[in-house]
Amino acid sequence: MTDTTRQTADLIVDRLRDWGVERLYGYAGDGNNPLLGALRRAGNSPRFVRARHEESAAFIAVGEAKYTGHVGVVTSTQGPGAVHLLNPLYDAKLDSAPVVALVAQQHTSVLGSDYQQEIDLQTLFHDVASPFVQLVAAPEQLPMVLDRAFRSALATRQPAVLVLPHDVQQAPAPELGQAHGEVVTAPRWATGRILPRDEDLTAAVEVIEAGEKIALLVGRGAHAASDEVIALAEHLGAGITTSLLGKPHIDETHPLAAGTMGHLGTTASAHVLQDCDTLLIVGSNDPWTEFYPAPGTARAVQIDIDPAMLSNRYPVEVGLVGDSGPTLAALRDRLRPRPDSAWRAEVERHVRNWHEISRQRAEIPADPLNPELVVRRFGERIEADWQLAVDVGSCVYHYVRQMRPPASVPAHLSSTLASMGCGIPFGLAAKESRPRRPVAVVAGDGAMQMLGNGELLTVADRWAHWQDPRFVVLVLHNRDLAEVSWEQREMESQPRFAASQDVPGFDFAGYARLLGLHGVRVADPEDLDEALSEAFAAQKPVVIEATTDRDVPLLPPFPHGRQKLDAMRAGLEAEGDGGTHALELLSAYARIEEEHQ
Numbered sequence: 393m394t395d396t397t398r399q400t401a402d403l404i405v406d407r408l409r410d411w412g413v414e415r416l417y418g419y420a421g422d423g424n425n426p427l428l429g430a431l432r433r434a435g436n437s438p439r440f441v442r443a444r445h446e447e448s449a450a451f452i453a454v455g456e457a458k459y460t461g462h463v464g465v466v467t468s469t470q471g472p473g474a475v476h477l478l479n480p481l482y483d484a485k486l487d488s489a490p491v492v493a494l495v496a497q498q499h500t501s502v503l504g505s506d507y508q509q510e511i512d513l514q515t516l517f518h519d520v521a522s523p524f525v526q527l528v529a530a531p532e533q534l535p536m537v538l539d540r541a542f543r544s545a546l547a548t549r550q551p552a553v554l555v556l557p558h559d560v561q562q563a564p565a566p567e568l569g570q571a572h573g574e575v576v577t578a579p580r581w582a583t584g585r586i587l588p589r590d591e592d593l594t595a596a597v598e599v600i601e602a603g604e605k606i607a608l609l610v611g612r613g614a615h616a617a618s619d620e621v622i623a624l625a626e627h628l629g630a631g632i633t634t635s636l637l638g639k640p641h642i643d644e645t646h647p648l649a650a651g652t653m654g655h656l657g658t659t660a661s662a663h664v665l666q667d668c669d670t671l672l673i674v675g676s677n678d679p680w681t682e683f684y685p686a687p688g689t690a691r692a693v694q695i696d697i698d699p700a701m702l703s704n705r706y707p708v709e710v711g712l713v714g715d716s717g718p719t720l721a722a723l724r725d726r727l728r729p730r731p732d733s734a735w736r737a738e739v740e741r742h743v744r745n746w747h748e749i750s751r752q753r754a755e756i757p758a759d760p761l762n763p764e765l766v767v768r769r770f771g772e773r774i775e776a777d778w779q780l781a782v783d784v785g786s787c788v789y790h791y792v793r794q795m796r797p798p799a800s801v802p803a804h805l806s807s808t809l810a811s812m813g814c815g816i817p818f819g820l821a822a823k824e825s826r827p828r829r830p831v832a833v834v835a836g837d838g839a840m841q842m843l844g845n846g847e848l849l850t851v852a853d854r855w856a857h858w859q860d861p862r863f864v865v866l867v868l869h870n871r872d873l874a875e876v877s878w879e880q881r882e883m884e885s886q887p888r889f890a891a892s893q894d895v896p897g898f899d900f901a902g903y904a905r906l907l908g909l910h911g912v913r914v915a916d917p918e919d920l921d922e923a924l925s926e927a928f929a930a931q932k933p934v935v936i937e938a939t940t941d942r943d944v945p946l947l948p949p950f951p952h953g954r955q956k957l958d959a960m961r962a963g964l965e966a967e968g969d970g971g972t973h974a975l976e977l978l979s980a981y982a983r984i985e986e987e988h989q
Contacts, residue, residue, distance in 0.1 A: 398565040400531040401430035404494070404556075405438070407535040410579040411542050413438045413465050415456065415824055416494075417449040421469020423496025423509070426561035428467075438465075441824060441854070444846040446473045448817045450480035450493070451843075455814070455821025457489035458804040459779065463545050464821070467494040471509025474516065479811055481520045481551040486808035487637065488612065490545035492538075492552050493521070499559045500529060517553040524552040531563045532574055539577040546581050586697060588712040588719055596693045596710040597726045603670025603691060605735045606630040609653065609684075612637035613675015613696060617717035618799060621674065622646060624724045629736030631664035631743075633657075635678035636792065640780075640803040644796040647740045654680030655948050656789045659985060660746035662949040664739055673708065675716045677701055679808065683952065695719050745988040750793055752984045756977065758941035760915045763787075763868050764794050766938045767834060769920055770866050771795030773928050774832050779822040781805065783815030783835035783844070786874040789946050791834055813843030816865065820850060823858055830862035837869045838895050845903065848935070852907040855933050863933035867900045872942035881963030882948075882956050888967060904935035915939035943974035950985040957982055 404427060408416065416438045420428055431440050443449035446468045453464035464484075468474055474495045484491045495517070497503070498510050517525045524544035526537050541552035568574050588596075600606060606628050610621055618641050625632050625648045633653045634642050642649050651658035653665055657680075665671070665685055673694040684706050685692075692708040694701075695716055702711035712719050730736075754765040767790035774780060774795075780803035782791045788805060797803065802822070806814040815835035823831045835844055848865075855861050872895055877888040901911030910930045914923035914937070927934045945960070947953045960978060964971035 399426060399430060399561065400534055400563045400565050401426040401561040402433065403534050403565040404538065405430040405434045407538045407579060408438050408465065411463070413463070415439050415441050416465050416467060417441050417443060417453045418467035419443060419446045419449055419473060421473050421496065423469035423473070423498070423558055424467050424494070426558065427494065427556065443817070444849050445843065446476035447479055448843055448847050450477045451483070451814050451817035452821045452824070453491055454480045454484045454489050455781070455804060455818035456825050457484065457491050458487065459802055459822050460825050463490045463492050463542055465492050465494065468496065470496045470498055470513070471511055474511060474513055478520060483806045483809040483811055483814065484551045485520050487806070488549035490549050492541050492545050492554070495553055495555050497527070497555045497557045500557045501559065513555045521551045521553040523548045523550050527555040528557065528560050531560060531566045532568065536575045536577045539579055542579070543581055585718060586714045587722065588714040592710060592712050593722055593726065596712055596723060599691050599693050599709050600670055600672065600727060605668045606670045606672065607664050607668035608632045609635065609665070609671060609673045609676050609678065610638040610642055611635040611674065611676025611678060614638060614716040615641050617720055618642060620717045620720035624720050626731055627724050627729050628727060629731050629733040631668065631739035633661040633664055635676045636807045638676060639792065640801065641799070643799040647743055648736070650739065650743055651746060652792045653678065653683050656792050657683065657949050658746045658793060659749060659949040660742040662952055663742045666951065671706065673706065674720065677704055679705065681705055749984055749988050753981060754794060756980050758944055758977070759973065761917060761920070761938055761940045763870070763940040763944055764790050765917065766866070766868065766920065766940060767791060768794035769924055770834065771797060773924055774801060776800045777829050779826065779829050779831045781815050781818035781822055781831065781833045783839040784810045784812045785836040785839055786946055787834045787836050787868055812839040815839055816844040816847040816851065819863065819865070820847065820854070823863060827858040828860050830860055833865040835865065835867055836874070837867060837871065837898065838873045840867050840900065841895065841898060848904065848907055848909070851933050852909055861932050862930070864927050865933070865935045867935060867937050868940045869900060869937050870940045870942035871895045871897055874942050875946060877942070878946040881960045883959070885959040885962040886966065887963050887971070900935050900937040910934035911937065913937045943977050945974065945978045945981050947978065947981050950989060953985065
């Protein structure tokens with residue numbers, strides 16, 4: 393039986409509402425017109441939010457998944473619209489964010505004919521959505537397939553893709569019963585509380601008790617276990633290091649919080665990880681393996697909800713499969729307290745040293761502004777009710793090293809994929825998800841010119857709908873793809889290649905004003921606090937254009953950074969007079985690091 397008054401597209405919209413979807417991000421095209429028509433007939437519920445590009449729309453959906461933990465949903469037309477979704481969906485795959493993509497396809501009758509905009513979408517999405525990608529060949533498959541897509545996304549924290557041919561969307565909505573070949577499902581999802589086996593806890597306790605210098609490496613998997621992490625660290629006198637994804641979940645004002653590990657991390661984290669004899673990895677899959685303890689120098693225990701992650705980055709002796717919070721609490725109950733150990737004093741010394749290094753680095757004079765100073769002062773304005781989005785590039789280094797926002801501030805970026813252009817879309821996701829909370833975004837000029845400037849149009853279109861209009865964007869304008877420039881020097885011992893690295897000048901503050909937003913430009917350290925005050929007091933979205941020095945070095949944390957100095961100097965010396973200023977700054981940064989070893 394079918395209902396000839398309703399289309400299958402209407403059934404999709406109904407099922408999205410059943411799953412609690414409030415927003416559908418995307419871009420219109422002939423392929424998804426039936427779905428968008430159904431949204432119109434449903435009174436724009438879920439609400440359709442149109443970005444300026446399908447890639448941006450997908451990034452906003454990924455951002456919603458990251459900020460809320462719920463499924464982010466995006467739609468696109470077939471062909472090029474579908475291809476544009478790939479990059480953000482890979483970000484969701486690599487950072488474990490649940491996303492459902494509703495991707496249009498040509499009529500089923502023309503598939504296989506090389507029709508206009510016909511792409512084999514199941515093959516296209518096979519890797520990025522490997523847990524679940526499905527072509528909907530008949531209306532009767534819905535809503536079962538949509539239910540399975542949501543459950544797959546939530547269970548695996550991975551993208552799920554539904555390919556929706558045009559004619560299937562237009563077909564009359566089916567009325568499902570118990571006929572052969574009909575599967576009736578419900579839009580339901582539940583999870584449980586997972587704890588490790590008792591014998592595994594006993595083995596983990598034996599490893600940890602045998603150690604004297606204990607370090608924690610905390611990732612995104614501990615997002616709901618911040619209190620338990622701190623409690624265990626204090627119980628053991630352990631140093632706390634984090635992955636990039638784990639940084640927002642630890643209060644970095646705590647004296648045992650050594651900060652983010654890795655190439656862009658802190659010297660405190662480098663020392664803690666290199667000097668420890670016991671490592672407890674909590675919900676992390678951080679890829680910077682050269683910054684872990686050298687294999688054989690530390691015994692290791694790992695907690696993860698996914699057994700496939702155990703010993704994935706480091707040779708652990710004991711794996712604990714379970715939720716981070718209850719597992720950490722169970723460990724703490726079995727471990728003897730040692731809060732006043734010599735190791736704790738050493739960790740706290742490294743943390744104090746790092747805070748001083750960070751302060752001194754920010755205060756090194758630059759031409760015209762030191763980006764570390766700008767980001768540090770910007771971060772000091774972010775209060776407990778704010779949300780933070782960070783783009784990719786040199787701004788991530790400055791975020792890690794100079795910002796310690798309150799633990800209540802959710803902060804997200806493209807971590808494992810490290811895809812430029814995500815900053816404004818993620819900021820939009822934060823604002824659309826929680827419109828009563830102000831949002832701060834940090835981005836470089838390269839990322840802004842890639843996707844950010846286009847999505848400022850979306851900000852201009854959407855901000856009147858937000859209960860709190862505050863949306864503050866900091867653009868570090870140095871006219872250089874600075875991270876890649878420093879990578880060329882550090883990893884290749886080669887000079888900066890201007891033809892590939894120069895970023896065209898752009899009037900970001902003027903562009904913001906052109907869009908009806910507020911724009912502030914600052915290029916003098918003495919004007920920085922006034923500019924930030926003006927921006928944070930604005931009652932509309934604002935772009936702060938800070939003219940920063942591209943020669944401020946992205947020096948890896950010592951002791952690892954010491955090994956990179958010769959290569960970086962060789963690259964800068966090959967630049968001739970153009971490298972002189974950067975060489976002076978590099979020497980100043982290295983001197984600060986050496987003084988605090």
